[in-house]
Amino acid sequence: xxxxxxxxxxxxxxxxxxxxxxxxxxxxxxxxxxxxxxxxxxxxxxxxxxxxxxxxxxxxxxxxxxxxxxxxxxxxxxxxxxxxxxxxxxxxxxxxxxxxxxxxxxxxxxxxxxxxxxxxxxxxxxxxxxxxxxxxxxxxxxxxxxxxxxxxxxxxxxxxxxxxxxxxxxxxxxxxxxxxxxxxxxxxxxxxxxxxxxxxx
Amino acid sequence: xxxxxxxxxxxxxxxxxxxxxxxxxxxxxxxxxxxxxxxxxxxxxxxxxxxxxxxxxxxxxxxxxxxxxxxxxxxxxxxxxxxxxxxxxxxxxxxxxxxxxxxxxxxxxxxxxxxxxxxxxxxxxxxxxxxxxxxxxxxxxxxxxxxxxxxxxxxxxxxxxxxxxxxxxxxxxxxxxxxxxxxxxxxxxxxxxxxxxxxxxxxxxxxxxxxxxxxxxxxxxxxxxxxxxxxxxxxxxxxxxxxxxxxxxxxxxxxxxxxxxxxxxxxxxxxxxxxxxxxxxxxxxxxxxxxxxxxxxxxxxxxxxxxxxxxxxxxxxxxxxxxxxxxxxxxxxxxxxxxxxxxxxxxxxxxxxxxxxxxxxxxxxxxxxxxxxxxxxxxxxxxxxxxxxxxxxxxxxxxxxxxxxxxxxxxxxxxxxxxxxxxxxxxxxxxxxxxxxxxxxxxxxxxxxxxxxxxxxxxxxxxxxxxxxxxxxxxxxxxxxxxxxxxxxxxxxxxxxxxxxxxxxxxxxxxxxxxxxxxxxxxxxxxxxxxxxxxxxxxxxxxxxxxxxxxxxxxxxxxxxxxxxxxxxxxxxxxxxxxxxxxxxxxxxxxxxxxxxxxxxxxxxxxx
Numbered sequence: 140x141x142x143x144x145x146x147x148x149x150x151x152x153x154x155x156x157x158x159x160x161x162x163x164x165x166x167x168x169x170x171x172x173x174x175x176x177x178x179x180x181x182x183x184x185x186x187x188x189x190x191x192x193x194x195x196x197x198x199x200x201x202x203x204x205x206x207x208x209x210x211x212x213x214x215x216x217x218x219x220x221x222x223x224x225x226x227x228x229x230x231x232x233x234x235x236x237x238x239x240x241x242x243x244x245x246x247x248x249x250x251x252x253x254x255x256x257x258x259x260x261x262x263x264x265x266x267x268x269x270x271x272x273x274x275x276x277x278x279x280x281x282x283x284x285x286x287x288x289x290x291x292x293x294x295x296x297x298x299x300x301x302x303x304x305x306x307x308x309x310x311x312x313x314x315x316x317x318x319x320x321x322x323x324x325x326x327x328x329x330x331x332x333x334x335x336x337x338x339x340x
Numbered sequence: 341x342x343x344x345x346x347x348x349x350x351x352x353x354x355x356x357x358x359x360x361x362x363x364x365x366x367x368x369x370x371x372x373x374x375x376x377x378x379x380x381x382x383x384x385x386x387x388x389x390x391x392x393x394x395x396x397x398x399x400x401x402x403x404x405x406x407x408x409x410x411x412x413x414x415x416x417x418x419x420x421x422x423x424x425x426x427x428x429x430x431x432x433x434x435x436x437x438x439x440x441x442x443x444x445x446x447x448x449x450x451x452x453x454x455x456x457x458x459x460x461x462x463x464x465x466x467x468x469x470x471x472x473x474x475x476x477x478x479x480x481x482x483x484x485x486x487x488x489x490x491x492x493x494x495x496x497x498x499x500x501x502x503x504x505x506x507x508x509x510x511x512x513x514x515x516x517x518x519x520x521x522x523x524x525x526x527x528x529x530x531x532x533x534x535x536x537x538x539x540x541x542x543x544x545x546x547x548x549x550x551x552x553x554x555x556x557x558x559x560x561x562x563x564x565x566x567x568x569x570x571x572x573x574x575x576x577x578x579x580x581x582x583x584x585x586x587x588x589x590x591x592x593x594x595x596x597x598x599x600x601x602x603x604x605x606x607x608x609x610x611x612x613x614x615x616x617x618x619x620x621x622x623x624x625x626x627x628x629x630x631x632x633x634x635x636x637x638x639x640x641x642x643x644x645x646x647x648x649x650x651x652x653x654x655x656x657x658x659x660x661x662x663x664x665x666x667x668x669x670x671x672x673x674x675x676x677x678x679x680x681x682x683x684x685x686x687x688x689x690x691x692x693x694x695x696x697x698x699x700x701x702x703x704x705x706x707x708x709x710x711x712x713x714x715x716x717x718x719x720x721x722x723x724x725x726x727x728x729x730x731x732x733x734x735x736x737x738x739x740x741x742x743x744x745x746x747x748x749x750x751x752x753x754x755x756x757x758x759x760x761x762x763x764x765x766x767x768x769x770x771x772x773x774x775x776x777x778x779x780x781x782x783x784x785x786x787x788x789x790x791x792x793x794x795x796x797x798x799x800x801x802x803x804x805x806x807x808x809x810x811x812x813x814x815x816x817x818x819x820x821x822x823x824x825x826x827x828x829x830x831x832x833x834x835x836x837x838x839x840x841x842x843x844x845x846x847x848x849x850x851x852x853x854x855x856x857x858x859x860x861x862x863x864x865x866x867x868x869x870x871x872x873x874x875x876x877x878x879x880x881x882x883x884x885x886x887x888x889x890x891x892x893x894x895x896x897x898x899x900x901x902x903x904x905x906x907x908x909x910x911x912x913x914x915x916x917x918x919x920x921x922x923x924x925x926x927x928x929x930x931x932x933x934x935x936x937x938x939x940x941x942x943x944x945x946x947x948x
Contacts, residue, residue, distance in 0.1 A: 153684065162514075166352060169352060174516065176515045177352075178514075180457070180508065181793065186791075187687065187893055188682055189682040201588040201592040201658075202585075202588045203480070204509065223677075229671075246680055246897075247888075247892075247896045248719075248720055249897030249899065251680045257679070
């Protein structure tokens with residue numbers, strides 16, 4: 140696969156396992172021989188707030204932060220969050236969205252309502268949006284905490300890294316008692332996106 | 341597939357992990373700091389290495405003093421803190437420039453441009469200048485490791501502490517780092533009495549002051565040949581002087597330009613700067629926050645551009661650098677959508693929520709502090725009226741009391757976390773007692789330092805490596821200071837908390853109320869079996885919204901149209917009802933007493 144590098148923006152809500160997901164992806168890209176930089180924010184941002192990680196790979200990566208308008212792939216762990224970083228996207232960005240909804244405080248307290256047209260507002264800008272219900276998939280596998288690995292699987296189908304490389308990283312990086320279910324979650328996420336791409340491409 | 345890099349061992353490390361690795365490879369044996377984003381993971385990581393005594397100190401001043409002592413005893417020592425932490429440690433810092441070192445001493449200041457998790461965005465390069473202490477500034481994780489090792493060697497060579505400055509985008513960016521071997525430091529441990537160097541009486545300090553001036557000249561000469569101050573020649577139409585992560589933004593924005601990268605940002609290599617400035621047509625200084633390099637370059641009489649083009653606040657990135665300098669419009673960007681914000685929030689089951697809900701009933705002025713509980717300032721609790729710095733809540737409350745006199749009785753409280761109280765709240769409380777105040781101090785004891793990711797502190801009695809140590813008893817400490825009215829309450833018990841607070845807030849004497857309940861994110865709390873689970877009987881819910889006042893993420897408002905209300909058997913005028921998200925509910929039961937219609941009921945014990 141020829142690929143001179145891409146910018147991946149991974150966003151969601153604190154506590155969804157975004158850091159591990161970006162870590163697994165970074166290790167897989169390193170194993171495939173790329174230079175990688177991954178930027179995240181800790182502290183205040185983690186108390187249920189909006190969380191974003193920037194992951195860049197290529198022959199040589201300088202800036203750890205993705206420029207506005209330069210994110211090639213966005214992986215949104217939560218539906219509302221998929222729209223929050225719109226200025227980072229460009230017309231050819233691919234957006235993988237977990238359709239799970241996590242209500243922000245203004246919605247739980249009844250001040251605002253959760254917008255029901257989020258994905259339409261992205262697709263009307265001709266952005267390629269690939270929704271999947273990663274929470275439901277993880278639940279069907281018996282481990283709701285595996286949402287992140289479903290999404291790593293989905294993301295993996297866009298990266299110039301062989302499937303077996305990802306699997307070896309999951310083997311190395313995930314605790315033994317969660318390994319099998321994470322492997323299944325990865326597989327499931329990858330298959331779903333592969334299938335939907337065959338249908339649309 | 342790409343070619344694998346040659347055999348050299350590498351790891352994917354954050355800047356903080358790389359600093360820990362660098363300290364290990366440099367043969368550090370003592371490390372002390374206080375948690376603070378973005379510095380926290382350095383010490384946590386260092387604690388996992390064999391043979392290093394890594395400790396959390398009660399505050400940054402103590403941490404630096406411990407490391408200075410270790411240095412005097414001839415070992416290499418590392419002190420870590422966030423930018424505002426260095427304010428606390430500034431006292432020993434300034435005089436350590438006079439004493440110099442025996443074993444290498446490196447102080448990490450982790451700055452937070454953009455204030456991701458801070459109350460200000462001060463630029464700590466100014467400390468290097470003010471304290472006359474040399475400072476290195478790495479751009480990424482690989483440099484963070486190498487610069488840490490270099491700083492130790494230079495510290496001993498020049499007999500001075502070294503500052504190493506990171507920013508959030510160095511501390512929390514992971515990159516590929518080559519791994520090296522552990523060295524044995526050249527200095528040997530032992531007691532050395534060198535009063536002319538260690539005893540800063542004026543008679544000695546005046547001599548050391550002159551030595552210090554000579555040392556700065558030596559370091560300035562050294563800066564000219566220091567291999568981490570380097571020129572990368574390219575197109576000479578544009579030349580950039582830069583350092584730290586800004587260097588990476590320049591390389592991405594102007595890959596072909598000439599760049600002078602300063603690995604050491606103080607003191608400056610003036611000859612190198614002149615040589616570079618002469619060779620390029622237009623000279624730009626690219627740096628985050630203050631015009632630190634720019635002012636120096638301008639003071640040398642060199643014409644350059646910097647803060648007239650580039651913002652002096654917030655983080656930079658390659659986009660801002662490019663746009664500021666070229667003034668050319670880039671590709672059109674998508675505009676942000678108007679969607680609900682998602683600010684951080686107190687967790688479901690957070691014990692702090694109960695206290696703040698009770699406080700909102702009293703209509704008091706709440707002098708706040710630094711920690712998770714600062715989030716109580718946000719809606720719907722809106723229960724914090726000041727937040728300045730670590731420990732300030734108590735002094736500020738007392739100052740207001742003094743200013744307003746007796747009229748302020750019953751109207752002002754201070755709230756402060758257990759770790760923050762240990763850090764610098766104790767002295768404020770002493771002051772209230774000593775100077776005859778009546779302010780009520782509420783200590784929110786959740787048995788951890790929550791916001792920075794659950795570090796133990798002296799009141800928890802657990803060490804950084806999880807070993808049991810001796811703990812400070814907060815209640816006994818307050819009594820020893822001279823507070824006669826000290827109460828400990830469970831903040832989940834709203835009624836009792838309210839009763840005690842009412843009595844103490846109105847008391848015309850100093851009083852302390854300790855709200856004690858462990859943070860729900862602590863491992864022992866996460867592991868709880870049979871957590872109670874609450875639910876809302878929707879037929880009983882009248883839509884009065886009383887349960888929403890505490891802002892618990894597990895309680896969700898479901899709006900109803902008149903048609904939906906009718907169809908679902910509610911009164912036609914009912915605008916909605918509340919429900920509990922069973923995935924999020926932690927079973928704290930704070931909401932139960934808020935419902936006058938007994939709609940919130942214990943459902944079942946959750947078996948995990």
